[in-house]
Amino acid sequence: xxxxxxxxxxxxPEGAHEPAVARVVRLGGDDRSSQRVRIVDAALxxxxxxxLQKTTADDIAREAGIxxxxxxxxxxxxxDAVLAxxxxxxxxxxxxxxxxTMGEADDLExxxxxxMVEAAARLRSHEPLARLLADEPGVVLARxxxxxxxxxxxxxxxxxAPFFARWLGPDEASRAAEWAVRIVISYLLSxxxxxxxxxxxxxxxxxxxxxxxxxxxxxxxxxxxx
Amino acid sequence: MPGGRDASSVAGEEARAxxxxxxxxxxxxxxxxxxxxxxxxxxxxxxxAREAGVxxxxxxxxxxxxxDELIAAVVGFEFARFFxxxxxxxxxxxxxxxxxxxxxxxxxxAVVGHAVLQRILATEPELLEPTLTIEGSQILGAIxxxxxxxxERHELAPGVDVAEAADFLARxxxxxxxxxxxxxxxxxxxxxxxxxVELLAxxxxxxxx
Numbered sequence: 001x002x003x004x005x006x007x008x009x010x011x012x013p014e015g016a017h018e019p020a021v022a023r024v025v026r027l028g029g030d031d032r033s034s035q036r037v038r039i040v041d042a043a044l045x046x047x048x049x050x051x052l053q054k055t056t057a058d059d060i061a062r063e064a065g066i067x068x069x070x071x072x073x074x075x076x077x078x079x080d081a082v083l084a085x086x087x088x089x090x091x092x093x094x095x096x097x098x099x100x101t102m103g104e105a106d107d108l109e110x111x112x113x114x115x116m117v118e119a120a121a122r123l124r125s126h127e128p129l130a131r132l133l134a135d136e137p138g139v140v141l142a143r144x145x146x147x148x149x150x151x152x153x154x155x156x157x158x159x160x161a162p163f164f165a166r167w168l169g170p171d172e173a174s175r176a177a178e179w180a181v182r183i184v185i186s187y188l189l190s191x192x193x194x195x196x197x198x199x200x201x202x203x204x205x206x207x208x209x210x211x212x213x214x215x216x217x218x219x220x221x222x223x224x225x226x
Numbered sequence: 227m228p229g230g231r232d233a234s235s236v237a238g239e240e241a242r243a244x245x246x247x248x249x250x251x252x253x254x255x256x257x258x259x260x261x262x263x264x265x266x267x268x269x270x271x272x273x274x275a276r277e278a279g280v281x282x283x284x285x286x287x288x289x290x291x292x293x294d295e296l297i298a299a300v301v302g303f304e305f306a307r308f309f310x311x312x313x314x315x316x317x318x319x320x321x322x323x324x325x326x327x328x329x330x331x332x333x334x335x336a337v338v339g340h341a342v343l344q345r346i347l348a349t350e351p352e353l354l355e356p357t358l359t360i361e362g363s364q365i366l367g368a369i370x371x372x373x374x375x376x377x378e379r380h381e382l383a384p385g386v387d388v389a390e391a392a393d394f395l396a397r398x399x400x401x402x403x404x405x406x407x408x409x410x411x412x413x414x415x416x417x418x419x420x421x422x423v424e425l426l427a428x429x430x431x432x433x434x435x
Contacts (some may be wrong), residue, residue: 028260043374138351138352138353138354139352139356142352142354142379144352145404145405146337146347146351146404146405147347147405148351149401149404149405150406150407153405153407153408154407154408157407157408174408175408177426178407178408181425182398182402182405182407183397183398185401186397186398186400186401190363190366190397194389194390194393195390206394209383209385209390209428210387210391210394210428210429211428211430212428213383213427213428213431214283214423214424214425214426214427214428215424216427217424217427217431218421218423218424224361
């Protein structure tokens with residue numbers, strides 16, 4: 001986690017403003033981590049524009065404004081290694097934003113609602129992800145179902161559980177966090193007419209009706225830890 | 227298209243329809259056997275036709291979309307078979323709690339024990355998932371519809387809408403069946419805790435004892 005969080009020091013480029021990005025990256029120093037961020041962000045733009053299958057290491061290098069050799073020096077594994085870097089970086093960015101939102105919540109209902117809304121809104125507005133879900137769903141779904149989803153549930157609930165631990169014991173906090181992650185993924189992959197999880201009001205109603213009573217029932221609630 | 231139809235041509239059409247269903251089922255069984263043996267990527271139309279004992283041309287008559295249509299159809303076929311078994315397993319359940327416990331427990335074991343599914347998930351998951359999503363939205367609807375009468379018969383918490391609750395429970399059942407996460411669904415005590423304590427607390431809380 002520390003390694004991937006370091007990647008977040010890099011600036012997030014804005015689509016077409018290529019020269020500005022290059023300047024920011026250079027200002028950030030010519031170290032390996034800023035080079036990695038630059039390549040990862042270029043890969044994200046390529047995936048958003050042309051999908052995953054058609055994106056080559058050459059495309060990514062061109063988009064990042066670097067040579068093929070530089071790309072391979074930074075990511076010796078080529079395209080697959082860049083993609084692993086993309087996932088790692090985006091997950092770190094995602095969790096980092098989520099941590100800010102969830103850390104501000106005042107009670108158990110708020111932390112559930114805040115985490116689910118932030119996660120749903122970020123996933124929904126993630127353009128490369130939307131592109132993949134629309135055109136190459138197998139790539140995403142293969143990572144979000146069956147044993148792969150189990151792995152993700154573990155990672156995501158390990159991340160989220162500490163935010164619940166102010167109000168719940170460790171076992172209940174992990175189960176509540178896992179449940180929230182399941183719900184976000186279910187509504188991401190199969191949107192519902194009744195509940196739009198990116199909408200705070202609708203999510204609060206879902207949480208209050210279906211989730212909070214179960215979370216409360218899972219563990220006897222004590223007073224929140226100081 | 228011919229304009230008029232006499233009784234014998236109608237009977238002939240019916241016979242042909244029955245024959246067509248038997249034939250497409252035979253081709254799907256054969257395709258399933260090929261997928262079992264070689265996986266999805268390596269299964270060709272020729273393999274499936276040979277296994278079914280029909281010509282390539284005959285196979286294309288039943289599956290004009292060729293390989294892609296055949297693979298999608300075989301996934302749908304296997305799903306239908308799975309849901310028939312699931313339905314047999316839960317049809318006599320007496321309550322909402324029981325239908326969820328038995329359904330989730332049985333379906334999870336069936337997924338874990340499905341050798342062909344597990345092999346595909348391990349070696350070529352990308353090839354399976356596109357068909358799973360299409361099936362997935364239909365499956366959610368089918369599970370929700372199945373749960374509605376159980377919800378209608380149950381005393382529900384104030385303010386709970388039956389259709390919303392059915393949709394939510396269907397999502398959670400499907401999610402746990404395919405990816406149980408922290409829950410050991412082979413353990414009846416954990417299964418009961420998942421269903422009765424976590425999933426149903428807001429919908430159909432247990433009466434105070």
